[in-house]
Amino acid sequence: MVSGMSSAPAGVAGALRRANRWGVLEILLWILAVAAWFFLPEQHLILAEIVNFAILALSLDLILGYAGIVSLGQSAMYGVGAYAAGLFSAHVTGEPLSGLLVGGLAGAAVAFLTGFLLLRGADLTRLMVTLGVAAVFMEIANQADWLTGGADGLQGVETAPLFGLFEFDIFGRTAYAYSLGVLFVLIVVARIVLASPFGYSLRAIRDNPLRASAVGIPVNPRLIAIYTLGGAYAGIAGALFTQTQMFVSLDALSFQKSADGLMILTIGGTGYLYGGVVGALVYKLIQDVLSNLTPQYWQFWIGLLLVAFVLIGRERPRALVRAVSIRLARLFAGKAASRRVAEEKP
Amino acid sequence: MTALLETRHLNRMFGALQATTDVSFRLERGARHALIGPNGAGKTTFINLLTGVLSPTSGEILLDGKAITGMKREARVQRGLVRTFQINQLFGGLTVIESLALVVAERRGEGWNPFRSIGRARGIDTEIADLLRGFGLESVAGETCSDLPYGKQRLLEIALAIALKPRVLLLDEPAAGVPEADRQEVLSRLAALPSDVAILLIEHDMDLVFTFANRISVLVSGGLFAEGTVDEIAHDPRVKDVYLGGGQHG
Amino acid sequence: MLTLLFDGVAYGMLLFVLSCGLAVTLGLMNFINLAHGAFAMAGGYVTVILTNRFGVPFLATLPIAFIATALVGALLERLLYKPMYDRSPLDQVLFSIGLVFMAVAGVDYLMGSQQQILALPEFLKGRVEIAGVGIGIYRAFLIVVCGILAIVLQLINSRTRFGSQLRASVDNRRVARGVGIRVNTVFAVTFAVGSGLAGLGGALGAEILGLDPTFPLKFMVYFLIVVSVGGTASMYGALAASILLGLADVLGKYYVPSIGGFVIYIVLVAVLVLKPQGLFARAN
Known part of the structure; x- marks a missing residue:
């Protein structure tokens, strides 16, 4: 079947498919995440929190890592999603999946409506605009205390059992499994979107907006689209937080949330979807270890870590993950992989 | 006329x-x-x-x-109506194949499709293979654009424009x-x-x-x-x- | 009403002293320093510690606050900020957020998280009635001190050799370098002075802004508003923006408390989107 003439096309399609294939490290990570549910029952609460941070950072990775939109205001979408899910639970139904949908839609709506503000101006302007937008939402939530409970937080959030079967208990058993399932679905969706022509056009815009428009990519509509998707992800993260904590406060809209997301993504690295997961894990571990040593001052060390990271270069963690991934792939695929490499580089 | x-x-x-x-x-x-x-x-x-x-x-x-x-x-x-640039304007983080694939997909009006994998579009592989051959880029097809030698970058600069089938x-x-x-x-x-x-x-x-x-x-x-x-x-x-x-x- | 106006102006003048350093760093190096508020906080704590613990007179602590934060600023500029100038805005933001977190947690650790109470000397307390308008003595003091500072800064900027080098560097860094201005030195000095002014502002404002470890986060957006509305082209822009912001904040919170809080943020976003160079930027 493979004749001399058609071997090149097979190589092209193969190369495109290989770039989007599940990696060994990735599969390993998921096995470990599921295993943690069985073997680390005392850690379920913290694990659920890690997954929540990971989704927040993932939402940021979609817009920053893939489309190059810098933002200091992801908390706007996260917080609005959190409040939307909380209000939905308090006034309509505590069924979690529909609440998640409401949170996601709310986050997407905020992003869609504010996204046009980002189209003019350079990175510096975008950073300040997103910061300002998040501050506006924070103040609105603070003032509208008849709706949000203001500084006291929203009361009366109840989360009904998942699928009507699994109670959300105080140990986070259901919460962790639920969060992990949501993260899995979101990653799968993100993988599909990013492997599509749409997904590649985002990277083209990120790398060179001038050329992107010169090859016919409508830059601004695409940016709004991914910003909206990122907003939906952030909204889902917020909703998940509300549902597992059964409480929302202004913290969800605070600058701290945006900064957390950005720090976690920085620690884990941008542009490979798992930066959020890796970053959240490291962030929480550091927080855990440090707050045992110096309770409540652990933020000092996180700040120091961030400064060090930026000074050394943010690309490092990503490069490390890639190197380990390649080595593992060789180890697992063994001879098959080495044979393929030999074929590709004659 | x-x-x-x-x-x-x-x-x-x-x-x-x-x-x-x-x-x-x-x-x-x-x-x-x-x-x-x-x-x-x-x-x-x-x-x-x-x-x-x-x-x-x-x-x-x-x-x-x-x-x-x-x-x-x-x-x-x-x-x-398509142009190339005097100073190379490439997608630095993408490979040669990916760059060409996204341009071809865009030309075919699939740029808004978020669901189908870019490699699965009918005939896209043959078309990219032809472009690679036509511009002598086969040997660097899998490399990242920013890593290419200047001569190859210059050829890719033109190949990206031709991939749009300009008039x-x-x-x-x-x-x-x-x-x-x-x-x-x-x-x-x-x-x-x-x-x-x-x-x-x-x-x-x-x-x-x-x-x-x-x-x-x-x-x-x-x-x-x-x-x-x-x-x-x-x-x-x-x-x-x-x-x-x-x-x-x- | 007039009392409110007076308070607003005093508040605005204070914001000017706090944020003029940021305007210059942003204009000169395009460096987005979110940690600017940390220097202000440092100045505030210097004054509080000196007056409350060591009994140094309040007025005497002000120059110390200025000098101490200027020195810290100069040191950090040489050690940490310098490698960041050529980095992307995102890197600079992450870097300065890291510094903010370190400052917040560090001060929390050293001083505790409670609000600091500054014991003002007797002669600065109280109010006087002038033509039926109630005027806080401390607010009047703020207007005088900050007004003098603004005039001095403008004179330095417009009359001295350093000022002209600074303006040339802000205008066009490359050209300035070409004509032999040592832009990096100009910047280092400006950064130190800007930090010192922030520290002085923090010391002066400890009484009315409140002082606790979250200060840099709480006022970050205010500084950014001053810079983005005022632009980075002249001292007047920052001064006008500061006073407008001070008035808007004080009057807004008094008359329309339900919306006063976020109107200023909406103004910020609108200005950024419509006039990215600031409302008071020089016409080019």
């Missing part, structure tokens, strides 16, 4: 400075047309006006007899900065561009202009100074005076 690409009394001011002065220009189907002129003559401004990076102060641009003057950049590209191609100094060793390859790839594409070549290099083009327009101080066949321009004493005389080929 209408020209494929035409401008009528095109003007562009930058404050008090007139960068383009009353340019009425025609590019015929299948043309190999060169646009030359000394530095600062307004060649790049003219290209930016044609492609929609800048909008003209007055005047009209027509593609196939239809006005595209106020049209967005992407819309012009979709109608077949009009604006080549902005395609051989600029190419090292002597790779120059011949770039020139032969240029000579092999599909003959049904009308090409406007913006160039400084007279050798390239004389071998590539069959018609030449001379732009001086933002206005069209002379136009004719290669022979006419080469022997036009006025052109020699203002351009060749003052230029590096004097």
Whole structure:
């Protein structure tokens, strides 16, 4: 079947498919995440929190890592999603999946409506605009205390059992499994979107907006689209937080949330979807270890870590993950992989 | 018969400075047309006006007899008006194959499709393979654009434009900065561009202009100074005076 | 009403002293320093510690606050900020957020998280009635001190050799370098002075802004508003923006408390989107 003439096309399609294939490290990570549910029952609460941070950072990775939109205001979408899910639970139904949908839609709506503000101006302007937008939402939530409970937080959030079967208990058993399932679905969706022509056009815009428009990519509509998707992800993260904590406060809209997301993504690295997961894990571990040593001052060390990271270069963690991934792939695929490499580089 | 690409009394001011002065220009189907002129003559401004990076102060641009003057950049590209850049404008973080694939997908109108994997579009692999072969990029197909040697980057710069199946191609100094060793390859790839594409070549290099083009327009101080066949321009004493005389080929 | 106006102006003048350093760093190096508020906080704590613990007179602590934060600023500029100038805005933001977190947690650790109470000297307390308008003495003091500072800064900026070098560098860094201005030195000095002014502002404002470890986060957006509305082209822009912001904040919170809080943020976003160079930027 493979004749001399058609071997090149097979190589092209193969190369495109290989770039989007599940990696060994990735599969390993998921096995470990599921295993943690069985073997680390005392850690379920913290694990659920890690997954929540990971989704927040993932939402940021979609817009920053893939489309190059810098933002200091992801908390706007996260917080609005959190409040939307909380209000939905308090006034309509505590069924979690529909609440998640409401949170996601709310986050997407905020992003869609504010996204046009980002189209003019350079990175510096975008950073300040997103910061300002998040501050506006924070103040609105603070003032509208008849709706949000203001500084006291929203009361009366109840989360009904998942699928009507699994109670959300105080140990986070259901919460962790639920969060992990949501993260899995979101990653799968993100993988599909990013492997599509749409997904590649985002990277083209990120790398060179001038050329992107010169090859016919409508830059601004695409940016709004991914910003909206990122907003939906952030909204889902917020909703998940509300549902597992059964409480929302202004913290969800605070600058701290945006900064957390950005720090976690920085620690884990941008542009490979798992930066959020890796970053959240490291962030929480550091927080855990440090707050045992110096309770409540652990933020000092996180700040120091961030400064060090930026000074050394943010690309490092990503490069490390890639190197380990390649080595593992060789180890697992063994001879098959080495044979393929030999074929590709004659 | 209408020209494929035409401008009528095109003007562009930058404050008090007139960068383009009353340019009425025609590019015929299948043309190999060169646009030359000394530095600062307004060649790049003219290209930016044609492609929609800048909008003209007055005047009209027509593609196939239809006005595209106020049209967005992407819309012009979709109608077949495509350019390359004097300084490489590549997608630094993507591989050669990925860059070509996304451009082809965009041309086919699949750019908004978020669900189907880019490699699964029917026939996209054959088309990319042809482009890779046509521009000698097979050996670097899997490499990241920013890692390519300059000569290959220059070829990819043109390949990205050809992947759009243009009807009009604006080549902005395609051989600029190419090292002597790779120059011949770039020139032969240029000579092999599909003959049904009308090409406007913006160039400084007279050798390239004389071998590539069959018609030449001379732009001086933002206005069209002379136009004719290669022979006419080469022997036009006025052109020699203002351009060749003052230029590096004097 | 007039009392409110007076308070607003005093508040605005204070914001000017706090944020003029940021305007210059942003204009000169395009450096987005979110940690600017940390220097202000440092100045505030210097004054509080000196007056409350060591009994140094309040007025005497002000120059100390200025000098101490200027020195810290100079040191950090040389050690940490310098490698960041050529980095992307995102890197700079992450870097300065890291510094903010360190400052917040560090001060929390050293001083505790409670609000600091500054004991003002007797002669600065109280109010006087002038033509039926109630005027806080401390607010009047703020207007005088900050007004003098603004005039001095403008004189330095417009009359001295350093000022002209600074303006040339802000205008066009490359050209300034070309004509032999040592832009990096100009910047280092400006950064130190800007930090010192922030510290002085923090010391002066400890009484009315409140002082606790979250100060840099709480006022970050205010500084950014001043810079983005005022632009980075002149001292007047920052001064006008500061006073407008001070008035808007004080009057807004008094008359329309339900919306006063976020109107200023909406103004910020609107200005950024419509006029990215600031409302008071020089016409180019």
